[in-house]
Amino acid sequence: MPTNEIYLDFNASTPVDPRVAAAMRPLLENAFGNPSSPHWAGSTAKAALERARGQVADLLGCADDEVVFTSGGSEANNMALKGVFFSRRNRGDHIIATAVEHPAVLVPLRFLETLGACVTVLPVDHTGRVDAAAVERAITPRTVLVSVMHANNEVGTVQPIEEISRITRARGVLLHTDAAQSVGKIPTRVDDLGVDLLTVAGHKLYAPKGVGALYIRHGLDLEPLVHGAGHERGRRAGTESALLAAGLGEACALARDLSPMDTVRALRDGFWVTLRERAGDRVVLNGHPEHRLPNTLNVSFVGWVGADLLARLDGVAASTGSACHVGSVKLSPVLEAMGIAPEIGKGAVRFSLGRRTTAEEIDQVAKSVATVIDGSCTRGN
Template sequence: MTAQRIYLDYNASTPVDPAVSAAMMPFLADHFGNPSSGHWAAAPAKAALERARGQIAAVLGCEDDEVVFTSGGSEANNLALKGVFFVRRSGGDHIITTRIEHPAIIEPCRFLERLGARITYLPVDGFGRVDPDDLRRAITPHTILVSIMHANNEVGTIQPIEECARIAREHDILFHTDAAQSVGKIATDVNGLGVDLLSIAGHKLYAPKGVGALFVRRGVQLEPLIHGAGHESGRRAGTESALLAVGLGKACELARDLSPMDRVRALRDRFWRELQSRFGNRIALNGHPTHCLPNTLNVSFIGRVGAEILERLDGVAASTGSACHSGRIELSPVLAAMSVAPEVGMGAIRFSLGRGTTREEIHAVAERLSAIL
């Protein structure tokens, strides 16, 4: 008998919300015109594109013309980092980020290093949190950009973005945050955060894959990654997809209501209490106990291998923080940066809950873990 399939990997990707699918359907069957054309066939696509831009702006608290559509969070991050560097490198070549960023930040930084950029990777504490004083000390007269993620995808730790952005602003340095994990889970008002650039990934907030957005504060100049016609106010060439924009726009409209996260947080906390009651001191929490995304629970089964546990958790979709190479366990860069002990980190599993998660599901996972361990 096949075990019940349970999805607890919402930080990796979310299902498309039914309301999002419904909003997109007319653009599969009709409204095929190019939004940049000036005739009747283009009008519905153009109107839908701008309506979606407004929906994204509303969840971020910004102006419509500060939203640039991209193919996803990775492109948004690349546009922010490379776009700033190519425009500003004559006045400075220094970028500050952290050791726990997503590869969509780390890899562009490594690429820019090959072009002469100097990158400072800030450390984090044992909870995965940056010390703003470390940022202050890292700033030089040549610093042109700071990029610190809003919330970590692996352990869920929320960074002190407001304070870090304030420090950058005091030195007239642009500030970018990767908010792929935070939109729809916690508040993401760009003025409250104080950021100049912010990245969104559609498939992390119940929109389709292949679409994202970058908030670009008015007055911030970026060199485009993709050159061509003057789409997106000259910031990203290529005919926009009204279909995907509508999906992201509707998802952002839904994301303005954070009340569903209260139920998710309660489920997450209940799950953690149940695991504690079953495993006691054989289990450890990775990440910050309070400054954490409401849906994320990263735990280590001490002395065990997370990947092996997941293999035996028949039908449960989750992620592990360790990898096994030729019999050797390698911690994720995030856990390593947090100085998690190898015997703890090797047993890490990330359970990330979502709108569809039920109380029965988390109890069933706890039961299966007890049976395995």
């Protein structure tokens, strides 16, 4: 990678860890059989598949047979939401979510509304956090599912899942959490969280794109999203990819050690301190100051449009919290739901760090930001 290219968009996607690639490499030429075939070629693939399933289960603290491999986080979310709705229509039709959920949750819920679902979307506070008491108040006798993301992909705010789970358990309601952003960054043991369903996305976890998993607590019967032969114990049809599963499994095995996140958190916090020292009140934090992913720093540069500033940070890969359309700036739904003022939110930039981010890179970006905002470049309107 050229020295002027710095990647700070790990919440969007992570590179495949070399150890993950090494675990997958043998499967490119071997273990090519169908895992469902009863001969030697199939049994080799089956063994690799089940080893990977065990690695995912070990990270989540669940049984192997509670893990279903999917094509990614979006499919896992769809499987959870639609699976519960279709399998429990005789019990109720009400689903609760929050306004800051990923589109992979909110869009399927809008689809389910066309089929008769009643969806309640709860507001969040200015830090992006939902009030657990509001979840409890929203539950009705017809509620079958609450879906609240573990951590937000844009601002990193971590939701009070443990508190919400105590409420849902007491009320006999299932709880799903989209943990695509939190797995590998903070603890995600399913019994500690108290969830019934949990989504994993491989490419947020240093595994390849195209693979994910859904944890389904023992005793839950979901209507399959994909119908066909009886793969994944009848829960998801389609011949499993031992290759991709091995990648996700190895990534989960590596993620059991969260100590690298201590270094990432220190870099993130130092980055924020430096930005404040150099920009003062011209930079504002978006998201919760404490209940936040250790790698995520979403800040607004006052007086700027985020995309304009980012374009001047030559070689820096990061994300913005607003989009420009025909001279106007539209905030992301997450910032809008948090009540961020447009004049502040339009300057939002998300810097998301990863395991390979260095102090030198952070220092270089901080200096570049200071140079840009102190310079004579034209600011956004």
